[in-house]
Amino acid sequence: MGRLGRIRIRADEESACRRESIPHAGRGGRILTDLVLGYFFSSLDDFIHPEVFAGLDYPWQALAAAKSRLGEIAGAGEPGGLIQCEVPGEAVVRGAVRVGEGTVIDAHVLIEGPAIIGRNVTIRHGALVRPGTIVSDDCVLGHGCEIKNSLLFRGAKVQSLTFCGDSVIGRGARIGSGTITANRRFDQGEIGIKHEGVRHPFDTEYFGCVLGDYVRLGANCVTLPGTLIGPYTWVMPLTRVGGFIPRGKLVSFKHALLMTDNQPRKLKP
Template identity: 45%
Template sequence: MSTKINYYFSKLDRFPIQDFFEGLSETYEILEKAKIYLRDNIATPNVKENHGEIRGSAPNLHGNYYIGEGTAIYNDVTIIGPVYIGKNCELMPGAIVRPNTILADGCSIGHGSEVKHCVMFGGSKVASLAFAGDSILGASARIGSGVITANRKFNQTNATLKFDGNRIDLGDSFFGCILGDSSRLGANSVTQPGTHIGPYTWIFPLTSVRGFIPAGKRVYNEQKIVMEDNDIVELKP
């Protein structure tokens, strides 16, 4: 079950692109499918459609894109195609949406955050000052402020996932995180390349995780807090 799509994502029928998941069974197939879909349906036909609402200065739009109705685009947003952005999304000031990204309806990208080659199911959110790269977010999943989904190993070899004593090759050296439906990454947490997190799991703030984390878990560090007397030092202005 460690890389099966239906373990992590239960709302495939609500995805705005019809038949997108047809023929797919493994999580690592989704990101490649996003590239192919956007190439064939957005880039090659030279689509440049913005049906959203610009709230503030004009966004920086590069390449090819489709932006659905009701989507709010705030100041200094940068969109680099090919990308597909669904209906009623929210791109906050300074957000960056990089190539090969698909946002389903009702997604949110926070202030100063960057998403690159991501597939986000409906209602998923990336809070402020975070990075989501080569990752998939399930329906209503949340990435907190300051989170990093590390998406490449130091040695630049393919990302892998260890499960039941076997190591699964995920097929690309760029691979971030699989975050199941309604799961959460707390503020300033980090996922190592290839991490798979089941649905309804909470990764608490300041926690670094890797590998396979099952559904319905709470993951956090146990820390010892130390409080000691301090010298009284008047600081210079």
């Protein structure tokens, strides 16, 4: 599952994601055509600020590109940003933040800028949106979830009690309740992807995952740092995944249930 297979993409998708100059190509200086933006996302127009992806080849490059422009976009036109929806008194919005029309913010939500929230987004009670986050239109952020430095395409859903850190989430993708997108290696080493026997670093110590369009992660899943999942793949609940998973797969992990005898005893008060 962690092994990277070769994926074919249409010529128009590949050409749309190429550049004349490729400073961030894979080792050896060539484009990793299996992993370009067009493989994971059918249209960059599904992202509220598609210009963030201009000139990029790979989705993991988008976080650095967004960071370099986010403060300027979020604060454009208004000191501290622009809020176009009602914010309840129990919610806190601080820093340069833009929120679009029709968005619903529940009580005890905290949004820290720079951040951008699109139109008709639902942010449930107790959600935390940390700096560096861009949420496109029609997304849902569930109760008690935490979104850190992540980019969400239109219609993505991050369910309750979930951590989504340093990740790029495609159109209509869903992250089930209790799921963790781990964004730092346990040994704090550099994150990357192994492709055709060669490791290609992401040039960062923090990166969660890339979920292509309409990927679904079931409840209580864990994605290891640097996980890339192709569109329309479903990962069943309680599954840990890492590396590259191609499009259109159903991924599960067989758990063995172990039962032994237990001596009856009462617990202390």
